[in-house]
Amino acid sequence: MKNGQNVNYQKELDQIIARLEEKGERKKLLLHSCCAPCSSYVLEYLSRYFYITVFYYNPNIYPPEEYQTRAAEQERLLRQMPCPLPAAFREGPYEPERFFQLAKGLEQTPEGGERCFRCYRLRLQKAAEYAAGHHFDYFTTTLSISPLKNARKLNEIGLELARETGVPYLVSDFKKRNGYKRSVELSAEYGLYRQNYCGCVYSRAEAAANGRL
Numbered sequence: 001m002k003n004g005q006n007v008n009y010q011k012e013l014d015q016i017i018a019r020l021e022e023k024g025e026r027k028k029l030l031l032h033s034c035c036a037p038c039s040s041y042v043l044e045y046l047s048r049y050f051y052i053t054v055f056y057y058n059p060n061i062y063p064p065e066e067y068q069t070r071a072a073e074q075e076r077l078l079r080q081m082p083c084p085l086p087a088a089f090r091e092g093p094y095e096p097e098r099f100f101q102l103a104k105g106l107e108q109t110p111e112g113g114e115r116c117f118r119c120y121r122l123r124l125q126k127a128a129e130y131a132a133g134h135h136f137d138y139f140t141t142t143l144s145i146s147p148l149k150n151a152r153k154l155n156e157i158g159l160e161l162a163r164e165t166g167v168p169y170l171v172s173d174f175k176k177r178n179g180y181k182r183s184v185e186l187s188a189e190y191g192l193y194r195q196n197y198c199g200c201v202y203s204r205a206e207a208a209a210n211g212r213l
Helices: 009-023 036-046 064-080 096-103 114-133 151-165 179-190 201-209
Strands: 027-032 050-056 087-091 138-141
Touching (some): 027 114, 050 064, 064 087, 096 114, 138 151
Parallel strands (some): 027 050, 027 138, 050 087
């Protein structure tokens, strides 16, 4: 796979799925999810091809009440949304101290910068380790569906962790093909809680300063 800005990750994903379909294979996918709205389209799309376990690990989310609300919405969506192949839910530990440790010195960094990249890695590393320990065939994340998330960086981190753990990373850019738009539609259909900031205390403060809270 090529590196750099011009990789079409959706095309790469299409090719992976096509190879699996040719062989008639249904693999186990660990899907790290940041929230129910972002996972909605990804579940609709990928549950045709994979047995999915949604892995909810987001130590960045603040305050704890917000974390609990988002986790509960994720679990509710899985109970209510029909998936062609069965989908399960696993919640990782809530470890906000790990996020604050990585954010030291980067508290004033604008959203979308190095602090966010470290947060991507923290969450993806936990997902990769869980996938390796529980015999999954692939792991990936819903994060690339957001227009505010750097799909290139997410895929670079995922592929690096795949080399370290031996579990293939399913490359993606789920915002393609109107994925984000479809997630908004599904959120309305299922009455999902849609947060108005990314999740961490710093993005919350930035949202408040910009009048989004």
